[in-house]
Amino acid sequence: MRYELFYWPGIQGRGEFVRLALEAAGADYLDVARLKGRGKGVEAMLHLMSESDREPFAPPFLRAGKLVIAQAANILHYLGPRLGLAPKTEAARLWAHQLQLTVTDFVSEIHDAHHPIAASLYYEQQRSEAHKCTRYFLAERLPKYLGYFERTIENNGAGRGYILGRSLSYVDLSMFQLMAGLRYAFPGSMSRARRHHGRLIALHDKVMANANIAAYLASDRRIEFNENGVFRHYPELDQ
Amino acid sequence: MRYELFYWPGIQGRGEFVRLALEAAGADYLDVARLKGRGKGVEAMLHLMSESDREPFAPPFLRAGKLVIAQAANILHYLGPRLGLAPKTEAARLWAHQLQLTVTDFVSEIHDAHHPIAASLYYEQQRSEAHKCTRYFLAERLPKYLGYFERTIENNGAGRGYILGRSLSYVDLSMFQLMAGLRYAFPGSMSRARRHHGRLIALHDKVMANANIAAYLASDRRIEFNENGVFRHYPELDQ
Numbered sequence: 505m506r507y508e509l510f511y512w513p514g515i516q517g518r519g520e521f522v523r524l525a526l527e528a529a530g531a532d533y534l535d536v537a538r539l540k541g542r543g544k545g546v547e548a549m550l551h552l553m554s555e556s557d558r559e560p561f562a563p564p565f566l567r568a569g570k571l572v573i574a575q576a577a578n579i580l581h582y583l584g585p586r587l588g589l590a591p592k593t594e595a596a597r598l599w600a601h602q603l604q605l606t607v608t609d610f611v612s613e614i615h616d617a618h619h620p621i622a623a624s625l626y627y628e629q630q631r632s633e634a635h636k637c638t639r640y641f642l643a644e645r646l647p648k649y650l651g652y653f654e655r656t657i658e659n660n661g662a663g664r665g666y667i668l669g670r671s672l673s674y675v676d677l678s679m680f681q682l683m684a685g686l687r688y689a690f691p692g693s694m695s696r697a698r699r700h701h702g703r704l705i706a707l708h709d710k711v712m713a714n715a716n717i718a719a720y721l722a723s724d725r726r727i728e729f730n731e732n733g734v735f736r737h738y739p740e741l742d743q
Numbered sequence: 744m745r746y747e748l749f750y751w752p753g754i755q756g757r758g759e760f761v762r763l764a765l766e767a768a769g770a771d772y773l774d775v776a777r778l779k780g781r782g783k784g785v786e787a788m789l790h791l792m793s794e795s796d797r798e799p800f801a802p803p804f805l806r807a808g809k810l811v812i813a814q815a816a817n818i819l820h821y822l823g824p825r826l827g828l829a830p831k832t833e834a835a836r837l838w839a840h841q842l843q844l845t846v847t848d849f850v851s852e853i854h855d856a857h858h859p860i861a862a863s864l865y866y867e868q869q870r871s872e873a874h875k876c877t878r879y880f881l882a883e884r885l886p887k888y889l890g891y892f893e894r895t896i897e898n899n900g901a902g903r904g905y906i907l908g909r910s911l912s913y914v915d916l917s918m919f920q921l922m923a924g925l926r927y928a929f930p931g932s933m934s935r936a937r938r939h940h941g942r943l944i945a946l947h948d949k950v951m952a953n954a955n956i957a958a959y960l961a962s963d964r965r966i967e968f969n970e971n972g973v974f975r976h977y978p979e980l981d982q
Contacts, residue, residue, distance in 0.1 A: 575844040605814040606800045620859045622879035640861035
């Protein structure tokens with residue numbers, strides 16, 4: 505099956521969690537909003553959104569045959585088993601999805617740290633509030649989430665460093681993205697705390713060494729981190 | 744099967760979306776953290792969290808036999824088919840879950856409007872930022888989300904007023920809770936905008952008239968809205 509991914513073309517954002525799964529599996533997919541031509545581009549994405557019987561609230565969404573599925577975690581819950589990136593039993597799939605929904609919550613807090621007042625305002629219009637919010641984020645929320653994921657890898661005793669089970673899952677790919685993004689956004693804070701994240705760092709490196717992921721990261725399909733996405737590097741926020 | 748729900752005892756919060764499903768179905772369940780005695784209460788909840796092989800990041804979570812499942816939307820994805828509150832096909836279940844994840848996002852924004860800086864601070868410590876944030880929330884986000892859900896009910900042409908399919912689902916129960924909570928928190932704003940939410944108001948009333956839900960709402964199992972939960976009534980924020 506050829507999948508069609510729809511997401512804003514200029515940022516990694518929430519679409520990247522899906523893109524990493526498609527890339528790791530070597531799936532046949534089109535990144536529709538980044539392509540030019542008839543039925544392609546951002547306009548095609550917005551058109552499909554408004555025309556769909558089951559209208560997505562926001563990108564990313566995936567077209568798979570007749571299905572149009574939105575919400576990154578929901579897309580991964582659907583794709584995971586089909587791409588060989590999810591465990592086999594219902595119990596383990598619920599657990600993988602639960603972890604992914606915790607990633608979703610974390611991503612939302614990471615975004616809101618630089619946009620605490622309104623998504624419709626520029627960062628520069630909420631800079632002082634962002635500074636205050638990020639102080640609490642770095643002191644309280646970042647250690648809580650990363651400590652939780654670190655412990656989860658540790659508790660997966662037989663897991664060879666993966667977060668669940670004994671082989672690569674879409675949740676591992678999301679851990680890679682979280683670590684890569686946080687180190688981009690907060691290089692100082694992440695470096696100072698690195699002794700607390702040994703397992704996450706090892707998992708990040710392990711994912712990065714995956715042949716399909718390495719090829720993807722070296723390609724122009726990987727959008728670079730920038731200050732329009734979830735993970736933004738504002739030096740004044742990285743105390 | 745007797746289910747065990749674990750959630751903070753003094754608030755409706757995110758646990759209420761699960762509680763409504765259990766109540767609507769007349770399920771056999773214990774609301775463990777609200778009970779007294781051995782193996783009950785908040786301590787038992789925290790103990791189970793820390794001892795679980797698959798540690799939840801936060802309440803609510805559900806114990807169903809050997810399973811411990813966290814994240815309200817994930818719990819509902821699991822419970823829905825078992826309680827007769829989910830559609831039958833995989834495609835329709837993904838759609839229900841997608842809508843529920845959009846509810847999750849909305850709930851997070853509703854909470855953050857009164858807590859834009861840090862969950863660990865009191866409202867009074869972030870009142871001026873909350874005022875600013877809520878102004879954007881009421882002008883931009885509230886109409887966007889409610890407009891989306893209103894349109895979704897409308898697009899479900901044969902749906903007798905339900906948000907998906909032709910019978911009551913857990914997503915309808917969440918729509919009820921959203922409308923009840925928003926009218927509690929923002930009575931002025933919600934009243935002024937009511938002509939835009941005719942279908943949501945009708946769905947709210949239809950859910951409230953369900954016999955099991957009506958009995959639940961009249962019981963002391965329904966915690967009242969209060970200023971510790973997601974939906975808080977601060978008159979100064981309801982412009």
